[in-house]
Amino acid sequence: xxxxxxxxxxxxxxxxxxxxxxxxxxxxxxxxxxxxxxxxxxxxxxxxxxxxxxxxxxxxxxxxxxxxxxxxxxxxxxxxxxxxxxxxxxxxxxxxxxxxxxxxxxxxxxxxxxxxxxxxxxxxxxxxxxxxxxxxxxxxxxxxxxxxxxxxxxxxxxxxxxxxxxxxxxxxxxxxxxxxxxxxxxxxxxxxxxxxxxxxxxxxxxxxxxxxxxxxxxxxxxxxxxxxxxxxxxxxxxxxxxxxxxxxxxxxxxxxxxxxxxx
Amino acid sequence: xxxxxxxxxxxxxxxxxxxxxxxxxxxxxxxxxxxxxxxxxxxxxxxxxxxxxxxxxxxxxxxxxxxxxxxxxxxxxxxxxxxxxxxxxxxxxxxxxxxxxxxxxxxxxxxxxxxxxxxxxxxxxxxxxxxxxxxxxxxxxxxxxxxxxxxxxxxxxxxxxxxxxxxxxxxxxxxxxxxxxxxxxxxxxxxxxxxxxxxxxxxxxxxxxxxxxxxxxxxxxxxxxxxxxxxxxxxxxxxxxxxxxxxxxxxxxxxxxxxxxx
Numbered sequence: 001x002x003x004x005x006x007x008x009x010x011x012x013x014x015x016x017x018x019x020x021x022x023x024x025x026x027x028x029x030x031x032x033x034x035x036x037x038x039x040x041x042x043x044x045x046x047x048x049x050x051x052x053x054x055x056x057x058x059x060x061x062x063x064x065x066x067x068x069x070x071x072x073x074x075x076x077x078x079x080x081x082x083x084x085x086x087x088x089x090x091x092x093x094x095x096x097x098x099x100x101x102x103x104x105x106x107x108x109x110x111x112x113x114x115x116x117x118x119x120x121x122x123x124x125x126x127x128x129x130x131x132x133x134x135x136x137x138x139x140x141x142x143x144x145x146x147x148x149x150x151x152x153x154x155x156x157x158x159x160x161x162x163x164x165x166x167x168x169x170x171x172x173x174x175x176x177x178x179x180x181x182x183x184x185x186x187x188x189x190x191x192x193x194x195x196x197x198x199x200x201x202x203x204x205x206x207x208x209x210x211x212x213x214x215x216x217x218x219x220x221x222x223x224x225x226x227x228x229x230x231x232x233x234x235x236x237x238x239x240x241x242x243x244x245x246x247x248x249x250x251x252x253x254x255x256x257x258x259x260x261x262x263x
Numbered sequence: 264x265x266x267x268x269x270x271x272x273x274x275x276x277x278x279x280x281x282x283x284x285x286x287x288x289x290x291x292x293x294x295x296x297x298x299x300x301x302x303x304x305x306x307x308x309x310x311x312x313x314x315x316x317x318x319x320x321x322x323x324x325x326x327x328x329x330x331x332x333x334x335x336x337x338x339x340x341x342x343x344x345x346x347x348x349x350x351x352x353x354x355x356x357x358x359x360x361x362x363x364x365x366x367x368x369x370x371x372x373x374x375x376x377x378x379x380x381x382x383x384x385x386x387x388x389x390x391x392x393x394x395x396x397x398x399x400x401x402x403x404x405x406x407x408x409x410x411x412x413x414x415x416x417x418x419x420x421x422x423x424x425x426x427x428x429x430x431x432x433x434x435x436x437x438x439x440x441x442x443x444x445x446x447x448x449x450x451x452x453x454x455x456x457x458x459x460x461x462x463x464x465x466x467x468x469x470x471x472x473x474x475x476x477x478x479x480x481x482x483x484x485x486x487x488x489x490x491x492x493x494x495x496x497x498x499x500x501x502x503x504x505x506x507x508x509x510x511x512x513x514x515x516x517x518x519x520x521x522x523x524x525x
Contacts (some may be wrong), residue, residue: 062522096364097361100298101294108287108290182443
């Protein structure tokens with residue numbers, strides 16, 4: 001288990017190799033490999049159904065992969081799922097909490113699940129950190145979308161994990177709330193933590209990610225910094241064909257994944 | 264938070280222990296149970312209504328031994344908590360993604376379910392205590408000290424069987440709407456067969472079926488526990504049959520249970 005006795009130095013925050021996940025006959029993730037360094041924000045970009053959430057779910061331990069390895073700070077997440085999960089914070093795409101519990105009680109529950117005994121004042125302080133101290137006695141369903149996302153992010157990071165997995169963290173948020181969440185993500189990185197996030201937003205990928213991977217049909221098509229991807233594919237005919245003026249990350253994405261509708 | 268010597272990040276949280284995790288889960292599940300006032304009221308008031316109803320007028324003669332009437336009342340409360348309360352609560356939380364969120368924490372899946380089940384057993388014990396107190400106060404059904412202890416032990420055992428049926432329902436049925444309909448359908452015969460397990464008003468064949476139905480064996484078990492001197496071979500057989508039901512239903516409920524609705 002993570003703690004003072006562990007020596008995470010020198011290990012990657014996350015190392016995924018040749019990950020394969022199927023739903024029946026359909027291969028949803030087909031040989032995905034990626035490595036995330038300490039303090040790095042890594043973005044997974046892809047159209048709907050590309051395999052982003054499935055990849056994240058496999059890393060989170062919610063899905064059993066057909067093949068491949070997943071290591072969190074050197075810990076084999078398939079062999080030691082609970083030990084790996086103790087080092088990971090997760091914000092799911094759609095989050096549900098017990099409807100009868102107040103926000104304060106929800107935070108207390110999750111702190112306890114990560115082994116943290118927090119007093120009421122400490123919990124309120126944590127809520128204050130995400131601007132939710134005044135909502136402590138309300139229910140999750142009574143919060144706005146932005147407040148729900150902030151609470152989810154607080155719970156995902158309450159145990160100060162080495163790796164935070166965020167599945168479309170800013171989906172459905174207004175520009176102000178999105179910008180605030182980017183700032184919070186930036187502060188997590190400043191503490192030396194790593195983040196793997198999925199997003200449909202090229203603006204988000206460019207604003208917060210150190211590196212991004214473009215995923216489609218369960219395979220990684222390209223990995224680089226946002227600027228590096230643009231540079232690398234600037235003259236790619238598929239990209240040039242969809243660009244309107246100067247090539248953007250959006251053009252690279254559309255060029256590599258196509259313009260067809262996805263489910 | 265950094266390691267001063269190396270500048271490398273250290274990991275913030277201490278290792279979670281199962282004890283702290285279970286404590287957090289039990290506290291949260293207890294709060295949820297206490298705030299579900301409709302369920303609390305239903306599971307306590309219904310058995311009391313039945314208690315006073317079965318002891319009133321001519322029905323007092325028809326349904327026989329007062330101990331079996333009290334046992335039937337407790338059985339109604341157990342069925343309400345386990346079939347209507349537990350299984351629907353799990354289904355609703357499954358739909359809402361509550362389990363998915365809990366499962367990405369370093370908490371074993373069995374601990375998440377064990378906490379819920381423990382709170383349901385506690386709710387059933389409280390209901391049984393209320394029924395026993397009411398039966399003593401208003402209907403003069405008194406037990407000796409051993410009888411009370413044995414009855415509460417039998418209630419725990421019966422609760423396990425009813426909760427295993429609830430688990431089987433929520434394990435086998437993924438849709439909450441379908442589960443709602445099926446659990447209401449299952450609830451009535453489960454209880455009615457138990458009630459008829461010690462009366463031959465519908466004939467001996469039906470009595471035999473009723474006697475060895477889940478409700479019937481619980482009724483026999485509770486009746487024996489409330490009067491330890493009458494505990495006999497049939498009571499032991501009822502215990503074994505209840506155990507078999509619990510194993511079969513729990514096995515099915517665990518084997519086919521899915522943490523997500525999709």
